[in-house]
Amino acid sequence: MSQERYSILLAPNPSMMTGPGTNTLLLSGSEGAIVIDPGDPDQKHLERIVREGQVRGGIRHILITHGHPDHVGGAAELRERIGVPISAFSRAGVPLADHEIPDGATFDLGDTTLRAIHTPGHRFDHLCFWLEREGVLFAGDVVAGTGTVVIIPPEGHMGVYLQTLKRLQQLPIARIVPAHGPVIEDPQAKLSDYIAHRLERERQIIDALNQFGHPATLIGLVRLVYTDTDPKLYAMAARSLEAHLIKLQEEGRAQVDAQQHWSLLPSR
Incomplete structure (x- = not known):
């Protein structure tokens, strides 16, 4: 072209x-x-x-x-x-x-x-x-x-x-x-990498929720998941992490309480 x-x-x-x-x-x-x-x-x-x-x-x-x-x-x-x-x-x-x-x-x-x-x-x-x-x-x-x-x-x-x-x-x-x-x-490689990155981040969030063992706040999860991120960027990271949690909630895998604390639901 x-x-x-x-x-x-x-x-x-x-x-x-x-x-x-x-x-x-x-x-x-x-x-x-x-x-x-x-x-x-x-x-x-x-x-x-x-x-x-x-x-x-x-x-x-x-x-x-x-x-x-x-x-x-x-x-x-x-x-x-x-x-x-x-x-x-x-x-x-x-x-x-x-x-x-x-x-x-x-x-x-x-x-x-x-x-x-x-x-x-x-x-x-x-x-x-x-x-x-x-x-x-x-x-x-x-x-x-x-x-x-x-x-x-x-x-x-x-x-x-x-x-x-x-x-x-x-x-x-x-x-x-x-x-x-x-x-x-290399568009197909980029698209595959993006999908893999999001799924890996989801896995990290699930692992972090398991580590807490009790309902966790967004900022608490950010500190566990985004270990290589400058704390100045935690607010932005929290928004992205929330998007993952909402996906898990819609899939019946996570829940949030009235205090905005997140936890995993038992596997079906």
């Missing part, structure tokens, strides 16, 4: 959560360009998007993978500048969207098709965009170029996220372009 089909413009929004920043994407089509995730309202970033879009025949559409600020941050101003619509899975997730995109919707790029795939888990409204002929998946926050993705309830759901990863395994993906970090050239 020619790399000229798309370009990656790194938004100037690096942080603990975004890594080096958000990868804003521009795709060429027969009738102009599509922008995915204009993640920051920085003026120079928006000017770069517009210039790159002009090289590709002018921007005709803005697509959003999901409603987190580092993905939608520059969308409203970009729309105002160039007068094109914003589309997302739902206005519940992206209130400024002009149009909602159902699972499986396609965008004609001339010699190829861009397909929207509803991929909840990281967030309820998450979309990936699948460049079908070339086998390129623009994955948003389903996976990252380095490290893992945070799942934070209630917008995030661990069980649904694992289902999403397994669904993506069924696609003939040649390359994953994540919203954060470098391009992933």
Whole structure:
């Protein structure tokens, strides 16, 4: 596949959560360009998007993978500048969207098709965009170029996220372009690693609950499970650990009491 089909413009929004920043994407089509995730309202970033879009025949559409600020941050101003619509899975997730995109919707790029795939888990409204002929998946926050993705309830759901990863395994993906970090050239290995990581973390949480022998708090579990994590990050780790516990609860394997103490249920 020619790399000229798309370009990656790194938004100037690096942080603990975004890594080096958000990868804003521009795709060429027969009738102009599509922008995915204009993640920051920085003026120079928006000017770069517009210039790159002009090289590709002018921007005709803005697509959003999901409603987190580092993905939608520059969308409203970009729309105002160039007068094109914003589309997302739902206005519940992206209130400024002009149009909602159902699972499986396609965008004609001339010699190829861009397909929207509803991929909840990281967030309820998450979309990936699948460049079908070339086998390129623009994955948003389903996976990252380095490290893992945070799942934070209630917008995030661990069980649904694992289902999403397994669904993506069924696609003939040649390359994953994540919203954060470098391009992933071995997509099946990455997806398998992500699933294995989550299942291993679940096993660690079950072991920690067994070690306590009595109902445990989230922070108590974090100290046992995230032994290699900076204590400054414990609050974030606790949210991810809670997502695992909610999955276990929904599966009838764990319970939480009125004091928010967690324990395992007897095996059936």
